[in-house]
Amino acid sequence: MTRTATFLPACLLVLTALAQEQGRVRFFVDPGDDFSFVLDNKYRLQQREISLSPGPHTFTFWAPRHAMVDTSFTVIADSLSILTLRLPLSLEYIDHQRELHRFRRKQLLTRSLPAAATAGVGIWAVAGFFAYRNAHNDLQDLEKEYADLQVPRAIAQLKEQEIPAAKETFKEKRTAFFIAGGLFAAGLVGTIHAFRSTAHREVPVFEDKEKLRFEGLVWAPGAQGGTWAAGISLPLR
């Protein structure tokens, strides 16, 4: 009883002394939403503020899609220190972004452009068809007009100028429609082929190797000594 009574105040005294000696570190890290860090090569943590014993400490910061950054920081007792850090994008992620950009550009070239061009030619073909139809109607109207006219000079003008001109216009519109229709058909076939040939093309997936390296840094103490923990992540889709 006497020993217990002596031990408890001593423990409280030590804990109080320890609490007073610790210093706090607050992290301002970019990106600030999901960064993690490994403290002193031992503990993987994910928090914005930590209390540590005074003295130098090592930190390894990491965030998804970003590279690890090692830094050391000296904690001062009974004070709040600020650690500001900006994590750079990892090289793998930059490469992935480039690959993704190439993929999207390729998709654009092989799918969107042919589709857009085909749609444009389709509109041209439809417009061409209506122009062709109108030219035909104009020609028919002139033929009807011939039967109704009662002025010889007007009839002569109709036969010598207006109908030949309308025939020429009809030919032009028909040719334009055939060309537009042919191009549209070819474009349609090409677009369908482009869509079919690229249907199974896989979108580049980002594999965050920096994360594997970061998770591999953690040393987990066990009963038989320390072990290095490594992890692997598989994208589930």
Place this chain on the structure above:
Amino acid sequence: MSIVLLSILSGCYKDEVDLAALTTNPFDPGYTGPAFIAVTNESTQQVAPNVYNQVLEIAVDHGILQPAASYKLLVTDLNNDTATELQQTAPGSNTFTYTNNSVALGVEYCYTISVLVQFSTTRNEGFCALAEL
């Protein structure tokens, strides 16, 4: 499929106007149908000593030529190369009278006759007659 559709659509419209076949309107100078101007009577009259007139009675077939408005006839004397415009004897009438003054007896006079509308004429119909009493 689209090619078939386009073929069907394009097959709908063809140039069916045959210019060479447009000859059915009697007002057309290139009209090829039956004549619609006919000389129904011809006579030579002495109007003074040694002065003779040739008179033509002309009828227009309104069954063929169906004018919507009044019109004139243009008679050209090919012997003298003179043209004369004739008014309808009455509104809506289809008969005209042409008088060629001072013809010489025993001479054949030839004429072309056509309908005159707004300073342009229909197909010419030819007629020749001998001036004789």
